[in-house]
Amino acid sequence: MSELQGISLTRHLDSILEEFKSSKTIYDFPFNKMYRGQFSADLSVNFHGTQVATPLGPAAGPHTQLAQNIVLAFLGGSRIFELKTVQILDHLEIPRPCIDARNVCYNVEWSQELSLKESAREYVKAWLLLHFIRELELLGVERSSSLYNVHFDLSVGYDLKGISSPQMTAWFRQMQNARELIAEQLSELPSRYHGLKKSKIPTTLSNSVTLSTFHGCPGGEIEKIVEYLMGDLGLHVIVKMNPTLLGFERVQQILHHDLGYAHLVLLPKAFETDLNFEQAVAMMERLQAKAKSFNRFLGAKFTNTLVVGGEHSKLPGQEQYLSGPPLHVLAMEALHKFREKMGADFPVSFSAGLEAANVADTLACNIVPVTVCTDLLKIGGYTRLNKYFKNIEESFAQMEVSSLSQFILKRAKNAPDLAQAGFVNTRDYLKTLAKNSRYHFEKNQRLPKKSEKKLDFFECLTCNICMEVCPNAANFLFPVASQEFSMSDYRWDGHTFVAEGKFSITLEKGAEIANLAEFCNDCSNCDTFCPEVGGPYLVKPKLFLEKNNYEKYSGQGFYLEGNTILGKFDGAEYVLKFHAKKLHYEFISEMGTFLFDEDRLLSFVAKQERQRGDRAPLDKYLKMKILLTGLMKSGRYGATLLHRGQE
Ligand code: SF4
Ligand code: SF4
Incomplete structure (x- = not known):
């Protein structure tokens, strides 16, 4: 569990004013x-x-x-x-x-x-x-x-x-x-x-x-x-x-x-x-x-x-x-x-x-x-x-x-x-x-309705219930393009990474749920009411406002730093940097550094020995890219807080 924390008055004020201006809501509470x-x-x-x-x-x-x-x-x-x-x-x-x-x-x-x-x-x-x-x-x-x-x-x-x-x-x-x-x-x-x-x-x-x-x-x-x-x-x-x-x-x-x-x-x-x-x-x-x-x-x-x-x-x-x-x-x-x-x-x-x-x-x-x-x-x-x-x-x-x-x-x-x-x-x-x-x-006696569907990192009913029921306003929406994000799967052939088949993430809702770690005290109320199976606070991307909190956390989590997002999956750490001038994405993983022009691999610098057939961890790249682009776009509450953290 991450540690519950308040944020600065300035961050609150920036967030309130920006969100109110853009959508007439405050912490998603409608006017x-x-x-x-x-x-x-x-x-x-x-x-x-x-x-x-x-x-x-x-x-x-x-x-x-x-x-x-x-x-x-x-x-x-x-x-x-x-x-x-x-x-x-x-x-x-x-x-x-x-x-x-x-x-x-x-x-x-x-x-x-x-x-x-x-x-x-x-x-x-x-x-x-x-x-x-x-x-x-x-x-x-x-x-x-x-x-x-x-x-x-x-x-x-x-x-x-x-x-x-x-x-x-x-x-x-x-x-x-x-x-x-x-x-x-x-x-x-x-x-x-x-x-x-x-x-x-x-x-x-x-x-x-x-x-x-x-x-x-x-x-x-x-x-x-x-x-x-x-x-x-x-x-x-x-x-x-x-x-x-x-x-x-x-x-x-x-x-x-x-x-x-x-x-x-x-x-x-x-x-x-x-x-x-x-x-x-x-x-x-x-x-x-x-x-x-x-x-x-x-x-x-x-x-x-x-x-x-x-x-x-x-x-x-x-x-x-x-x-x-x-x-x-x-x-x-x-x-x-x-x-x-x-x-x-x-x-x-x-x-x-x-x-x-x-x-x-x-x-x-x-x-x-x-x-x-x-x-x-x-x-x-x-x-x-x-x-x-x-x-x-x-x-x-x-x-x-x-x-x-x-x-x-x-x-x-x-x-x-x-x-x-x-x-x-x-x-x-x-x-x-x-x-x-x-x-x-x-x-x-009636229990909240649950479907059979297992909650996933992206794509859910996007019913916003987890946002409403959270007393701390820890869950928030960020925008994503409604499309199929697909890219080549790269495998090591003994000499280099070669494209081999495709994988994709399809997003249809135009927005995704994320969780602000410092606001969440793991009370589990969003899990109780989420119509899908699995707690939003456990499964959805967990964003940290403070880098030291992110660093201390051992579970899956993310930290946004300008045009860069740091991420942890299954104990391994990843970095994705967006180079705005060239529109390149630089992805640093345990295997090495990958440079992409959108989703085309431009270069790769090895970091460790690989076995033939090893798969590049590009599923993580794609998730982090969707997160990064969505959070950079958003003028709304959660992401506003994240961006103001850079000041
Ligand atoms: S995580 Fe659950 S409660 Fe939240 S929007 Fe998705 S389906 Fe609804
Ligand atoms: S567990 Fe869910 S409801 Fe409880 S504080 Fe965290 S996000 Fe909010």
Whole structure:
């Protein structure tokens, strides 16, 4: 596996601007699906002092780690971002694959794969890119509009020792005042961006945190962490609750009996070691008083994923974290039960099986923010958010309301205020959930369609699904001529190479898929949804942005350097240089150097002994030539990044 990495702000900016100019897309996200205030439903809410256009956003996870993920979620209409959870242990080995979202979703990933320093940089880059999109009015909306406002919510774990460590404390301080990091990033922008370099960028990247604690973290420790975050650091805090607080019997009833997921093994130990409901309520009551004394906001999030055992996914290990449709039912019940005890006005956020079909119902429960993860891993990826807004608009129209508060109030009929209305709506919604087949096992067994066809280096259905479902935008298209690329096969006759027969690669689609190595963390989600057999991230050409990453990599990979491409196949290394003046291609292989005028062999310089009949490795030449010419031609995203790497 190659190492996940962010890229420079300049590369992002070059890529965004060039791609937007050439195709009105950003990281392949189309303009017509961008959230530009085109919907009549007013979803604006105030969250920790920022008026944001929507209460929606990605949950801490695969959609909030790299800068481009956050930009993509923003384009879809997210405005509250729960950044990927960070913790003191920032060099974790996460098992791969780590996500299985074929129907419901299982994962074995948890906190960041980047170091604390790299995570901070990614968040600052995303912050800057969103401000540049505003400054340049790329959405076609005036920069003064609140439509561009965003809130970044930190997510941290997992214990007091780590969270209160000097490294983590320094990290929080940087997020609360990112002046230096912002200045550092701006100073690296080249002079052609002199206007943006002078932009006035707010330096408070975040003033809030959602706390994620391990399953089994004692209540006393959670309290101390919250006190530290509020009292010492001055942050607003949301505590993420585990679905286990419903108790083993209730979870078993809902999951196994009501919803039919009887094959999922519940782990009694997880219920014993997690806070139970009474403990969680008592803890939050004590913390409420503390929050008041610190003058900070305290909220609760419903919920974390549910730890389950058994053989039901393609992930390694005996335990996995469940999310998606069944979690929606569990989390909604936990939320309602909690509000019954803590009061309808206790602030809650939500993340569990959110999708276009239930987003309006969820918003009616008066929840901020409402976050999403599993659904964005499905076909359509970040663009699926567009349907959320269409559905919300439709629900508003049916109720003849135009704002979120009107929607919540009107739905609850006679509720005296927003908090009570949200409570009533949750209660009513909850009554429908266990009966709704949408959340049942029978409706969530279907696997993504797979053909018999084996995925190949070039030529596939070119359905673009692997591009949509990748949270990191690691897969991209580059143009190729639709034609049969054919050339002579050369064999050694004892003295020289002689042409003997032909071989060819036929490309019909006009474009080919490639994978950007530094953006890919081998999560395997593109493999899950690719209709052909074989993971695009494993089979398609893997392009490296950094030469040292290419050099370290032992698998099949490529690195573009001006008019030259370096390539590795089966452990052997190859170089293909295009000499533009003479239109010659120079191919350096383990056998020697071949010079071609297009596909006619002009000369050959031997490097090693050969046996009569040895075949020149020209299949590699042809593949690399197609790659090189395609990537040099492309003005689009992936290749733009590759080319900018030369500067
Ligand atoms: S690699 Fe698979 S998912 Fe990607 S375009 Fe080809 S067929 Fe579609
Ligand atoms: S390219 Fe595939 S394996 Fe790599 S990050 Fe994207 S979805 Fe995951």
